[in-house]
Amino acid sequence: MIGRLKGTVISVSEDTAIIDVGGVGYEIYAAARVLQGFQIGEDVVLSIETLVREDxxxxxxxxxxxxxxxxxxxxxxQGVGAKHALGILQVLTPAELYDAIAAEDLTAVCRAHGVGKKLAQRIVTELQSKVGALAATTGDGPTLVARRAVDDAPADQAVGVRADAVSALSHLGYDGVDARRAVARAAEGLDSPGVEVLIKAALKELAA
Structure with a gap:
């Protein structure tokens, strides 16, 4: 299976790009925000997921x-295919997706094209037991857990604090995405904060 490609962009369409690797053109599907960042003739490096079906x-x-x-x-x-997954990653980074699942924020997940409330609920419910695995994928994002957790217990504690802080801000009327980003920024400057400390720091971020 192909897991990584490094080559030159030779064409870009609405859903795909052609990447030339040693004279071979590979058609790559990607989220719109990724494709919009491509320039013809530039070199790119991509992590690749290969989907194989009968046809x-x-x-x-x-x-x-x-x-x-x-x-x-x-x-x-169940019910989430490649199209839905790409749509979700179009509007949420992995770190934001992780936080949305931890906080059970259906509104954030529903922002993805084609994802209704019922499917968003299924995503949040079914991935609740897998948030640890998802958190481990967010090392390049703002998620505190991915950078600091060395075992499951600290990770679970940090997850709970962040989720509680986001939930509190949401109940105060702040947008879910804005609340998660503020909590993430606030957490970066604090060492294992409690919920109240994190909320106060996040409110300062929102005010700024």
Whole structure:
């Protein structure tokens, strides 16, 4: 299976790009935000997920291994295919997706094209037991757990604190995505904060 490609962009369409690798053109499917960042003639490096079915083989490209891993884990949910997974990663980074699942924020997941409340609920419910694996994929994002956790107990504790802080801010009327980003920024400057400390720091971030 192909897991990584390094080559030159030779064409870009709405859903795909052609990457030339040693004279061979590979058609890569990717989220729109990724494709929009491509320039014809530039060199790119992509993590690749190869989807093999009886009637087709498709390559999906991601700018990081964390996005590739999130793409995989999303498709373990019943009813979530490659299209839905790409749509979710179009509007949420892996770190934001992880936080949305931990906080049971259906609104954030529903922002993805084609994802309704029922499917969002299934994603949150089925991935609750897998949030640890998802957190481990977010090393290049703002998730505190991915950078600091060395075993399951600290990770679970940090997850709970962040989720409680996001939930509190949401109940205060702040947008879920804005609340998660503020909590993530606040957590970066604090060493294992409690919920109240994290909320106060996040409120300062939101005010700024």
């Amino acid at each position: 087709l083989i498709r390559l999906f490209g991601f700018p990081s291994e964390s996005e590739r891993a999130a793409f995989r884990i999303l498709q373990t949910v």
